[in-house]
Amino acid sequence: MSQFDIMNLVYLVALLVLAAFSLSPMFRANFWKTIQQFMIWALIFVGVVVVVGSWDNIRSAALPPQVSYSEDGTIEIPKSYDGHFYVTALVNGAKIDFVVDTGASDLVLSQKDAITAGLDVENLDFYGRAMTANGEVRTAPVRLDSVALGAFDDKNVRARVNGGDLDISLLGMSYLNRYPTITMTRNQLTLSR
Structure with a gap:
């Protein structure tokens, strides 16, 4: 809006209140009580408008879209409410959340995720x-024993550990290139081998 x-x-609400005030003798007799009731109804109306206008964001936050894995090896990743594509992969057997980032050259782990995947971050050479x-x-180059996404379990995967602050790990092109077909539509990213 x-x-x-x-x-x-x-303006229209003020005009409506003025018209109601001038037409209703009962309104003039209980002025403050009527104003109080009007304000309650106005707040309820505004609340309903806000909820209806934000419903898609509320639903997406409460029920995040689910990645689907088909029998033919296709991975469908729905767009999140913030416009990104998120997926969880098993890195060295540990669940790691990634944002799919076609602008990133490599698969990049945050330091926290690298530790979760069993890497010794303290002894990495950045x-x-x-x-x-x-x-x-x-960044520190590393080799991951395995990266499993759906039915695909890739071994000896080249990656990097970010030396700075990185909130979420990046699933970049060095990993995405393992999929011959990458299709992006308005609301979905599809990977297939």
């Missing part, structure tokens, strides 16, 4: 460099 629409709504939206970060 634009600022202009909101101002029009306020000599690599990567340019991100937040500037340059140091």
Whole structure:
């Protein structure tokens, strides 16, 4: 709803209150009680409008979209409410959440996720460099024993551990290139082998 629409709504409500006040003798007799009841109904109306307008976001947050794995090896990843594609993979047997990032060259683990996957982050050599939206970060190259996504279990996967602050690990092109067909539609990313 634009600022202009909101101002029009306020104007119409004020006009309606003025008309009701001038036409109703009962309204004039119980002025403050009527105003109180009107404000309660107005808040209920505004609450309903907000819930209806935000319903898709509320539903997406409460019930996040589920990734589906088909028998023919197709992985369908629905778009999340924030516009990204999220998937959970098993890295060295540990569940790791990823955002699918076609702008990332490599599969990149956050330090927290690297520890979860059994990597010794303290002894990694962060000599690599990567340019991100937040500037340059140091990276450490690693080899993962396995990355399993659905029916696919890839061995000896090249990856990097991010030396900076990374909230969620990135499923980048070095991993995505293992899928000959990558299709992106408005609301879904499909990977197939």
